Amino acid sequence: MQNEEYTFTTESYFEYKGVLEMYTIYFYTTYMLINSDILQYSKIQKVSKYKTGLRIITTNKDVLDIPCEQEVKRKIFNFFKCLNENSESVDLNKIIGTAVIKFGENNFLVYMKNTSYEDFRKLVLKRIAFHFYPKDKHQINLEHFEEFKFFIKESKTLIPLENNSDLGGALFHFNKRLNVFITNEK
Structure with missing residues (x-):
């Protein structure tokens, strides 16, 4: 799955699965990779901005608060916005x-x-x-x-x-x- 090129990457210090540490996140076409853990975009329910970063809520109600600079926050938020626009299900x-x-x-x-x-x-x-x-x-x-x-x-x-x-x-x-x-x- 990780043979494709990632769209972009960022590093941030946040809590993930109960562990607070520095994580590297790679954004691919259909999933994101947090260190070596794959999170499919289909498992993401909501992405929202907050003052110092982004909040990602998964379908099983896990919350990722990812602190990041304004430019990185904008880039990631726009990435998910475009992803949502381009992957809509067709009625x-x-x-x-x-x-x-x-x-x-x-x-x-x-x-x-x-x-x-x-x-x-x-x-x-x-x-x-x-x-x-x-x-x-x-x-x-x-x-x-x-x-x-x-x-x-x-x-x-x-x-x-x-x-x-x-x-x-x-x-x-x-x-x-x-x-x-x-x-x-x-």
Whole structure:
């Protein structure tokens, strides 16, 4: 399990399993390693900030109070926030449509839960970014992708996709299945 590269690491002096000492924590894609003890993210119920660090509560109600500097606290908290956003379970009853995304030579498939163009754009850009920058998965700045333009293909015509109305109309017109082309031309 520990053959993969960790995303980042930190050291802190805190109590873990009744022992107060200095621990090294490694953060991987699906688990964290505290010294040699593995804690799966699926076993974490809540992560919250407090004045001098982070509090992690596990599903069996264990509490880890990890003191850390402001920058480390922010980084770890954002890591868990991104992890939560990207690992949501999908309720099939809430999916209103799907889109095949064509970006250069790559194709991606995403689902839609609403007709918000901004939500759709964010979902698609994250999917593309995660493909090209898997190691930066939890630190991707979507502002780097602002110049990307979205289009729906109808026969040989590209129709701009720019707002909620365009997205809702396309979902209705194409029976909830979209073929979206993305360019990064201005």
